[in-house]
Amino acid sequence: MSQGDHSAYAIIAKKRDSKKLSSDEIKWFINGLVRGDVADYQMSALLMAIYLNGFDKDETTALTDAMLYSGEVLHHGPKAIDKHSTGGVGDKASFILAPIAAACGVEVPMMAGRGLGHTGGTVDKIEAIKGYNVALGLKDFSRLLKEVGLVLIGQTGEIAPADKKIYALRDVTATVESIPLITASIMSKKLAEGASGIVMDIKTGNGAFMSTLPKARALAKSLAETGLRFDRSMMTVISDMNQPLGNAVGNSLEIIESIETLKCKGPKDLTDLSLELAGGMVHLAGLAKTPAAGVAKAKKALKDGSALEKFRQMLKAQGGDTKVIEDYSRLPVAKMKTEIPAHKAGYISKMDCKAVGMHNVLLGGGRRKSSDPIDFGVGFVFNKKIGDKVKKDDSIATIYHNEDQASQVADIIKAFHAGDVSISSSPAKAPDLIREVKIYFPKKNTKKK
Template identity: 45%
Template sequence: MRVLDLIAAKRDGATLTAEAITALVQGFTNDTIPDYQMAAFLMAVFIRGMTAEETAALTMAMAASGKILDLSGIDGIKVDKHSTGGVADTTTLVVAPLVAAAGVPVAKMSGRGLGFTGGTIDKLEAIPGFRTQLSEAEFIGNLRRHQIAVTRQTSDIAPSDGKIYALRDATATVESIPLIASSIMSKKIAVGADKILLDVKVGKGAFMKTLDDAIELAKTMVAIGRQVGRETVAVLTAMDQPLGQAVGNSLEVAEAIDILAGRKRGRLYEVCLTLATHMLLLAQAADSAVAAREKLERLLASGAALAKFQEFIAAQGGDPAVAFRPDLLPAAQLKLAVASQRRGYVQRIDPACIGNAAMLLGAGREKKGDVIDFTVGLTMQVEVGDFVEQGQPLAIIHANDPRKAEQAQQNVLAAISLGDDTVPPLPLLLGIVDEQGYCKIS
């Protein structure tokens, strides 16, 4: 089938063969198919959608466009974890060492942040000396010796995904569930893990704004996993306010250390324990969710999880002292408390507005290639439902530029609404999607 015929077929709602989709991806990857034809195909998919079989074929074609790591030489069931991103979403920094401390190999490829959602790679690079670019041999070696390896995406892993995503970004075709699902899952499959745990964020500070859309995305990715032989489970979690207290790279590393050290609980802690529980179940490292949770809590209480984090830092070239001395992380020069202008109950915290405040300070990127400042960000002092007095701090701004700090202060004040009425806590854990479908968490 000619490329033109393939585009026309999808435009008219036809179902494409796996061979046709593979040829299209291969041609685009090796530059024999031009951008404008791939752009036309992406728009046809955006409008017409894809069947489960087509989406799986696109995923595997993208994964096969580069190396697919072979982790079969490593003992145990290897598990990967992916979050669709949000504000103060520091789960990987807690979950990966925690699960590794339980003896489950965690093989993960992570990305940088773009916009107001933070990237795991940026957070890890806030640790002095930490290396996020590992060779294939280093990645496999670390996984074998330490049960944990985290690397950034390279041109060798699913290169077609990078090219296609850049084109989607430029052609208004980002918000397509088959294209989102294939992008995420192609990278997960290429890394070579046996099982995949997904954290699909839902709400104002997430890519999926509604629960229905999040369920559809989760079901699509779980179906892809099933079709390619990788058991996949998705946990749906709320992103209608910042998940953790810290927003910003160095600050989020410090918060992760506090959780691993057993010094902190709260919303971030609960999501991390839930995700880690499902990873242990996928790896058959616990007989039940209750047993998995108890095992994880023991690892936190004993210090084993923090020790594994220290081991992980050292294995990737970072300063291991950071695990017990978070004050060694780079810090901003200025701190500014944002005071409440009235008394009342916190009715709303707009996570996107908070994330944009951190980005304005320099913690995030407006476009790829922007240099970020690891030291800046915010530490939230309230969450929805809290009662505050006038003058009480709503957030602490960490900045290196007084002018940007003042602008961020206005963002914070605009993000937080106060009222006289009490507000119940917002839901946090919304549901699970596995091969049996969607199940609401009560």
């Protein structure tokens, strides 16, 4: 279809008036954006129209398709399974589940993002390891996938370049919270990576983008339906983000906790979720008949040390300092430590997880804008979580900070006492870690756990 058959004005007006766009119209618009024929302000107008009036399944699929084929598309075998998390605080599961799955025979092609806002970025965390190269080209990406079984790099301009342009506009036009736009953004990148199946970890709770369970379910359904339309096996997991995952929050601190977990010495919640997700990847790859059988294989790989060895192989293949596995002093960790005392006795009943993430940003462990530098060494290690009993002045968490950050530390302690962490007089129950798991295979019935 020639460029003259459509106009940006007409397409924007059509969606403004709540009418359905054709796949040709969507493709024309996205191709025009990438070529530079469609202006940023026109794309912004269409984004707002989509945000307000929605996209149906066909439109969402057409948008995903157009964004997917705006760049290079890789093709791997049936054992290539990727994982994506919608983001949270202390979410370092990728560093654990990917080596576990790879040790079980899964090929894990991971292209991860950097942190922005209260959520940490996988790429920022792995770059705390000296020498680790996240900027591999697609040829090296594919080569290492075959040689090592897993590869972890940053997002590249060769994959779904339309998404990079659109996401930057969504971020500044108040159109981020749209399930069709979120779906197309995530799936265009994941499909382009060449995986035959994808495990989606959708976070819900006060530290998650999808703060309520109905919103998380709606996103999970949209992601799964889109994956099936592209003939991909899908697993959607809805997991809790009402408190940090694991105990560590902060780049180097999370790498340390990840390695400890690979040594079978990690926190229970982080270990359990990593095993659940890795087991699902093993199942989707056809290496286990059931998810439970996949988890059993994942547990074996964790226990026998083969998962830790895969992590070591990944670091070596991408230039990272493998000595950090035995010597955590080789990681940049802030020298100063300050405890956050409980202001009264009782039970930890609630945490403002998003606030914890923003405190880490305040210390320099995250970004307020994309150009901000990252301080790998700062962060938190939680000594108490929801449901734990505390005495007055017990340490709820340890702040890792620099010498010149006394005022920020004082502000953080005040915020914790003012409501970031709530303490009740009666016992409190920890939230369920995994809310729902669904597995989908193309042209087969859904299986629900």
